[in-house]
Amino acid sequence: MSLRLLWRAAVVGLVVGGVGLGSFLVPIPFLFEYLPGPVRDVSELVDVSRARTYSSKGSLFLTTVSVDTDVTLVEMLLAAVDKDKVVVLESQVTGGSSLDQLQEAQKREMESSKEYARSVAIAAAGLGRPQGDGVRVVSVQEGAPADGVMEQGDVIVAVGASRTTTTCDVGAAVFASQIGETVSVTVERAGRKRRLSLETAAAPSNPATPYLGIMMEDINYRFEPDVRVTFDTGRIAGPSAGLMLSLALYDRLTPEDLSSGRAIAGTGTISCDGEVGPIGGVEQKVAGAEQKGAEVFLSPLANAEAARSSADSIEVVAVSSFQDAVDYLEPSP
Numbered sequence: 501m502s503l504r505l506l507w508r509a510a511v512v513g514l515v516v517g518g519v520g521l522g523s524f525l526v527p528i529p530f531l532f533e534y535l536p537g538p539v540r541d542v543s544e545l546v547d548v549s550r551a552r553t554y555s556s557k558g559s560l561f562l563t564t565v566s567v568d569t570d571v572t573l574v575e576m577l578l579a580a581v582d583k584d585k586v587v588v589l590e591s592q593v594t595g596g597s598s599l600d601q602l603q604e605a606q607k608r609e610m611e612s613s614k615e616y617a618r619s620v621a622i623a624a625a626g627l628g629r630p631q632g633d634g635v636r637v638v639s640v641q642e643g644a645p646a647d648g649v650m651e652q653g654d655v656i657v658a659v660g661a662s663r664t665t666t667t668c669d670v671g672a673a674v675f676a677s678q679i680g681e682t683v684s685v686t687v688e689r690a691g692r693k694r695r696l697s698l699e700t701a702a703a704p705s706n707p708a709t710p711y712l713g714i715m716m717e718d719i720n721y722r723f724e725p726d727v728r729v730t731f732d733t734g735r736i737a738g739p740s741a742g743l744m745l746s747l748a749l750y751d752r753l754t755p756e757d758l759s760s761g762r763a764i765a766g767t768g769t770i771s772c773d774g775e776v777g778p779i780g781g782v783e784q785k786v787a788g789a790e791q792k793g794a795e796v797f798l799s800p801l802a803n804a805e806a807a808r809s810s811a812d813s814i815e816v817v818a819v820s821s822f823q824d825a826v827d828y829l830e831p832s833p
Contacts, residue, residue, distance in 0.1 A: 536788035537564030542748035558759025565781035606737035617745035628725025644713020671773030742770030765789035766798030778802035
């Protein structure tokens with residue numbers, strides 16, 4: 501073989517080798533990968549003082565999703581044949597924000613999630629309830645059931661027969677209704693009480709739950725129970741740990757063992773009225789729970805179909821509220 505042919509063969513080999521190596525090492529711009537993240541026993545993250553606490557024989561697991569921001573060609577190809585992984589566009593993860601902005605937003609969401617979990621669990625255990633002096637309507641969503649009926653500045657004092665002093669009370673009362681049900685809302689407007697009738701609709705963000713389409717704020721909100729609670733979630737961020745945090749705290753504060761000796765995993769946002777909302781990455785969370793050996797996976801109703809389609813052996817239980825989860829988990833009398 502001539503020197504020229506040897507040189508060409510060497511160049512081709514270097515190019516092919518470089519392309520092959522690059523497929524393993526060089527990230528593809530604008531692509532991220534979702535994969536199963538760490539699964540944590542929530543009891544290890546909850547610290548309670550100034551209240552009697554109880555132990556549990558089983559485990560309540562918090563599930564997470566890991567995000568790979570340096571996806572190579574090989575990883576993309578492997579994800580195509582692995583149902584527990586998925587490659588997505590960067591914009592689907594960040595929504596156009598920077599990674600730093602996304603991380604800060606998720607930290608704030610986790611703090612709100614902790615506060616909601618604390619108030620829901622403590623109230624359910626009978627150890628204190630949020631208090632307020634009313635609920636003010638901040639805005640009304642165009643095209644929503646409240647549009648043209650409620651007004652900015654209305655102070656909600658009752659929903660149906662339930663007196664409401666906080667946004668949590670209003671949310672709980674509306675959540676207890678059926679989609680399409682007519683509910684009465686008593687408001688104070690211009691110094692007079694008015695009873696309004698509204699027909700609930702499916703919430704755009706969670707079609708399984710009813711909504712009125714109003715933004716509200718508390719007037720003189722107060723929640724100062726004797727119980728002291730901290731959640732040591734470390735680097736875990738985002739709102740989706742809310743359900744499991746609330747269940748773990750409730751389990752610690754009540755004598756019944758929610759787990760009944762089982763390994764229970766789950767996910768879902770929690771609102772102060774106990775509603776469980778949808779989350780992202782449920783397929784990866786189910787996979788992480790199965791790898792951990794969990795027997796049951798608690799899924800928001802809106803994510804249940806996707807959770808079941810990705811499950812191999814774990815039982816997926818759909819829940820719409822904190823109370824749904826408790827009703828499923830508490831031992832029968």
